[in-house]
Amino acid sequence: MADASELSGGEESQEELMTPAELIAKLEEAWLNEKFSPELLENKSELVECVMEQITHMEENLQRVKKGDVKASVHRMEIDRIRFVLSSYLRSRLQKIEKFFPHVLEKEKSRADGDPSFLSPEEFAFAKEYLANTEVYLRNVALKHMPPNLQSIDMLKAVPEPCLDSFVFLRVKERQENILVEPETDEQREYVVDLDEGSQHLMRYRTIAPLVASGAVQLI
Amino acid sequence: MDPAEVEFLAEKEMVKIIPNFSLDKIYLIGGDLGPFNPGLPVEVPVWLALNLKQRQKCRIVPPEWMDTDKLEDIREQERKLDTFTPIPSLYYMELTKLLLNHAADNIPKADEIRTLVKDIWDTRVAKLRLSADSFISQQEAHAQLDNLTLMEINTTRSFLLDSLNYMYKLRSNLQPGRSQDY
């Protein structure tokens, strides 16, 4: 089993040497990004696994501590906090998978070999079952009783896509130059902005989506 | 975002406490805390400070900015300027609420502080409403929002973002060549 120091698999090399504290910070970043981004972001299975291991390990240690110990209660409070972030993070992902399931699966299907997967293997299995379950349901309850040319529904058309043109709030972690801002109306012109480190902005998600993926900006 | 979640993030901020007990270092996943010695100040996250306070195991030292003179200056600045003044803590509102609700006896002039922070908050949120209003009416595509706190953003988030998204939908429905829906 991997521990924090073995976190790898396409991640940057500095992340291979993450301390548990950095691991938790990464989880919190991923949580907020996932909460505020309109689309499903790349999965962070390794991060999830490492955090789970930290929690499990700590819980095992706590089993041996006698009840009422002050230290143990502090550890428990910390575990509660971490488990909340972890659950909330995974919930946000699952909600988006359910909301956009045909699109999420389509994206996974058209992914080139070697490109990172947006879904973890478990999420992928879940999404496939969700699609099949929903299709079976619609067919059995209504579609099969409809005229022959209307017995199927194109799920990709029927279920709304994530709106990448949504506005988001963000904080800049690494300075960026010449970010193109597209005009909102015909009378306006496009222009570029520089995003200084530490500055905060409101703009369309589509413009800065690659910066969320690379970790250069944090959604807030 | 649920305001309780913003408060949750605020509880990660460090605050000084004066414990009345002894305890070795605690090796938490998120970092080490302590050691704790009676009468010796030590920094802990707010969530722990509040818990220890609830169990009467410590006294909380209010953050430096939680002081009537300093807050009066900030209030004046905030009222004078049209922009958002830099604030000493990104979680000033939540920390004030948490510390005053659970440790008011450790904070000198607690009531005055509550009023000052409320004034600062009201002034800032009013400015935020104005700028959100102009952002929408000018149909802007980008705004810089330095010094705004997460809780402040949160007060306008869903209203502002939903409005912008609806406007976008209305505009793009006006574009010719969209497929016909039944």
Next chain:
Amino acid sequence: MFCEKSVELIRELHRMGDGQLPAFNEDGIRQVLEEMKALYEQNQTDVNEAKTEGKSELIPSIKFRHSCLLRNQRCIAAYLYDRLLRIRALRWEYGSVLPTTIRFHMCAEEMEWFNQYKKSLATYMRSIGGEEGLDITQDMKPPKSLYIEVRCLKDHGEFEIDDGTVILLKKNSQHFLPRWKCEQLIRQGVLEHVIS
């Protein structure tokens, strides 16, 4: 007027507001399906006539009926799908056992969908983080303090807390319990948070 029945189905859900599940409108669905059958058969006849006898004046009404068919299909799908979303939300609110009053409002196919959804969700949650598993239907709210005071609103029987202790949840009894263990029971109305 065509499609009135199917739009009525949508209105019915809309009137109920978020989160509420009205009784499955089997009769409404059947009426829409009958209308679709009639529209389709009429179109078959007209298409044949238009082809064999070259009656091009029939084409507009064929197109009109086809639009009605598509709209009916769309409305039924929307009705059914929106109900699924409500049922899904109930799984998160009540846990894996739904109250009888709600089950009474679901059709057999919805029950099947719900059972399959429960299974998929359980499989997913068991697989989180390797072999450990994590119940993400818990911890819905940020933790506030370690323990909270709760009062039991009905007899619930034995209940095991993390350290292995078993307590008896008897009506009107009060307990000091870890918050994360009682969240769901609070939502189910078994416990109530006593705010001192």
